[in-house]
Amino acid sequence: MVDTLFLSARAAVLADLQARHRASAQAVSALEDALEQRRWWAEQWPEGTTYVAGLVAQDVQDALFETVGRWPLCVSCDDAPEHPLYIHPDLGGPDPVWVCEESGTEVAGLGGLSSPGPAGPRA
Numbered sequence: 001m002v003d004t005l006f007l008s009a010r011a012a013v014l015a016d017l018q019a020r021h022r023a024s025a026q027a028v029s030a031l032e033d034a035l036e037q038r039r040w041w042a043e044q045w046p047e048g049t050t051y052v053a054g055l056v057a058q059d060v061q062d063a064l065f066e067t068v069g070r071w072p073l074c075v076s077c078d079d080a081p082e083h084p085l086y087i088h089p090d091l092g093g094p095d096p097v098w099v100c101e102e103s104g105t106e107v108a109g110l111g112g113l114s115s116p117g118p119a120g121p122r123a
């Protein structure tokens with residue numbers, strides 16, 4: 001069960017990295033680190049598995065912020081200065097979604113971000 005959960009968390013975060021062209025070797029290695037740490041954490045606290053996917057996304061977000069910059073950026077607000085999306089609920093789950101805190105709108109579910117650009121579909 002836990003393996004399936006971690007595979008789907010990995011797939012979801014990787015999809016969102018790829019959607020924003022941030023799936024560098026560095027980002028993937030941050031993702032692997034986050035998965036490893038959360039796996040240990042989930043083994044200590046099995047009820048926490050609900051939160052794993054969202055927490056892994058937050059871990060990767062933090063790791064990227066320290067190195068390459070903000071991910072994922074909001075592409076929905078035209079006039080606002082550059083700002084990132086955040087995982088809601090803040091605890092990481094259940095059912096984590098990316099939210100723009102500037103406009104208060106839910107942009108996409110975790111793993112469902114679209115690529116930016118007028119030709120791409122809005123998630």
Ligand SMILES: [Zn+2]
Pocket residue numbers: 074075076077080083100101102103
């Ligand atoms: Zn926004």
